[in-house]
Structure formats: C-alpha cells, structure tokens
Amino acid sequence: MNESLLEILCCPLDKHELELxxxxxxxxxxxxxxxGALSCSECGERYPIEDGIPNxxxxxxxxxxxx
Amino acid sequence: xxxxxxxxxxxDEYDAWFDxxxxxxxxxxxxxxxxxxxxxxxxxxxxxxAGTGRFAEPLGISLGVDPARSALVRARERDIESVQGVxxxxxxxxxxxxxxxxxxxxxxxxDLEATLAETRRVLAEDGALVVAVLDRSSPVGRVxxxxxxxxxxxxxxxxxxxAEARSAxxxxxxxxxxxxxxxxDDPSAVEEPDVREGxxxxxxxxxxxxxxx
Numbered sequence: 001m002n003e004s005l006l007e008i009l010c011c012p013l014d015k016h017e018l019e020l021x022x023x024x025x026x027x028x029x030x031x032x033x034x035x036g037a038l039s040c041s042e043c044g045e046r047y048p049i050e051d052g053i054p055n056x057x058x059x060x061x062x063x064x065x066x067x
Numbered sequence: 068x069x070x071x072x073x074x075x076x077x078x079d080e081y082d083a084w085f086d087x088x089x090x091x092x093x094x095x096x097x098x099x100x101x102x103x104x105x106x107x108x109x110x111x112x113x114x115x116x117a118g119t120g121r122f123a124e125p126l127g128i129s130l131g132v133d134p135a136r137s138a139l140v141r142a143r144e145r146d147i148e149s150v151q152g153v154x155x156x157x158x159x160x161x162x163x164x165x166x167x168x169x170x171x172x173x174x175x176x177x178d179l180e181a182t183l184a185e186t187r188r189v190l191a192e193d194g195a196l197v198v199a200v201l202d203r204s205s206p207v208g209r210v211x212x213x214x215x216x217x218x219x220x221x222x223x224x225x226x227x228x229x230a231e232a233r234s235a236x237x238x239x240x241x242x243x244x245x246x247x248x249x250x251x252d253d254p255s256a257v258e259e260p261d262v263r264e265g266x267x268x269x270x271x272x273x274x275x276x277x278x279x280x
Contacts, residue, residue: 002148005148008111008159008163009150010160012157017160051140052143052149053136053143053149054158057134057151057153
C-alpha cells in the first residue's frame with residue numbers, strides 16, 4: 001500500500017486514525033509499504049499489513065488470530 | 068459481507084467469467100462509465116467488494132476494498148490499492164471519498180442497511196454512489212434466480228430487483244440521479260454494447276445516487 005493511503009483509512013471499529021508501525025518499504029519505492037502494521041490511535045487494535053495488503057477486517061472476522 | 072468462500076478459494080474461476088463473456092463484460096463497463104459522475108478526484112474513489120479489480124481497473128478506481136484476500140492479490144497486480152475489509156464496517160474515514168462503486172455486491176452483503184449507512188459516512192457531501200445490481204426481475208435475472216443454486220458464486224447470493232435497490236438507497240438517504248441498464252439476453256450471447264435508460268429489462272441495472280442534502 002502507498003503510504004498516502006493512511007490519510008483515508010481508519011479503524012473499522014471506531015473510525016479513528018491509524019498509526020503505522022514496523023513498516024517495511026518496497027526496495028524500488030520508498031512510499032510503498034509491503035509489511036508492517038496499522039494500529040488504532042484510540043482503541044489500540046493492531047491490523048497487519050502483509051504483502052502490501054492491510055487487513056482491516058473487524059478482528060472477529062479475521063481467519064487466523066495474529067500472534 | 069461474510070459470503071467470501073468461493074471468491075476466496077477460486078479467484079481464477081471467478082476471473083474466467085469475464086474472459087468467457089467478454090462482450091457482456093464490455094457492455095457492463097460501458098453502462099458503468101456512462102453512470103459515473105462528471106467530476107471527482109481519482110485519488111478519492113473506492114470500489115467496495117472490488118474482488119479482482121475487473122471493474123476498478125478500467126474505470127480508474129484507485130482503492131479496492133474486499134473481504135477476500137486472494138482476490139485482492141489480483142487487484143493489486145492491476146495497480147488497484149487493495150485493502151481487506153467489509154462493507155458493513157468500512158475502514159475508510161468520514162467524508163474521504165468522492166465516488167463509491169458497488170458492482171453486484173448488494174447481493175452478497177450481510178446487512179445492506181449498515182452498508183449504505185457506512186457508504187454515506189465515507190462519501191463527501193457532494194460525492195456520488197454508483198451501484199450495479201443483477202436485477203432479479205429482469206428476463207435474464209429470473210433465469211439467474213432459478214439457476215443460482217447450481218453456481219458456486221451465486222448459491223449464497225440474495226439477488227435484489229432494481230426497484231428494491233432503489234428503495235434501499237432512498238431509505239438510506241440517497242437521491243437517485245441516473246438509471247441505466249444493459250445485458251438483455253444471455254450474457255454469452257451479448258454482442259455490441261446496448262445500454263439503455265431506465266430499469267426493468269436489463270440484467271445489469273446501474274444507479275447513480277447522491278447523499279440527500
């Protein structure tokens with residue numbers, strides 16, 4: 001995901017802003033995040049970013065529980 | 068929006084429909100293009116239930132939201148920003164979107180009322196919503212309804228009529244601006260794109276709506 005996407009994404013639960021954590025960027029694009037996490041500035045829920053796709057499903061709909 | 072299983076397990080087969088029915092797919096794209104509003108910022112567009120990005124890509128939609136991760140991997144290959152999420156609980160900020168698109172997705176959401184409330188929340192005041200439904204009351208739609216249990220992608224679908232979609236939009240606080248339809252015969256038999264005003268005859272019924280002031 002492009003880092004600019006953070007401006008329009010939010011926590012699916014309480015709609016507060018997300019903060020980027022542990023970001024790893026693409027080798028050829030310093031704005032493209034390939035791995036990391038988004039955490040809600042309000043409730044603290046953590047949403048993983050894997051292979052450039054953030055998983056912003058409500059936590060009870062995630063298939064596997066993140067470690 | 069939990070009906071993801073066939074889409075999650077089989078994005079190839081889902082994608083194959085578009086190649087097998089290239090002319091119907093083209094007619095659907097033409098209908099959607101004509102329904103798009105005159106001005107919006109491309110960076111502020113989202114398709115909800117974007118799947119593999121088959122519509123988002125040609126229509127220039129920048130962000131795709133879908134619960135099925137394997138479909139989104141395809142969408143990303145089509146240069147669509149891809150986010151896993153559900154329509155009833157969108158991970159998109161208030162007033163952040165100029166154009167929201169739903170293509171045949173109303174048949175798959177768990178809660179259409181919540182979906183439309185969320186869409187209103189994310190749309191800017193002067194934003195627009197474009198919705199396509201497979202109209203159950205159209206001639207081809209009646210065949211789809213009869214045969215849906217035999218199709219892995221449609222067995223769990225709840226097809227609406229175009230009129231039901233319109234009522235749902237109006238009840239959610241939207242004003243209908245434009246109605247278009249296409250696919251008047253079996254999708255495999257469609258030739259030149261034939262897009263007409265109104266609803267009732269075409270399988271693919273497109274509506275543009277805006278939030279009430």
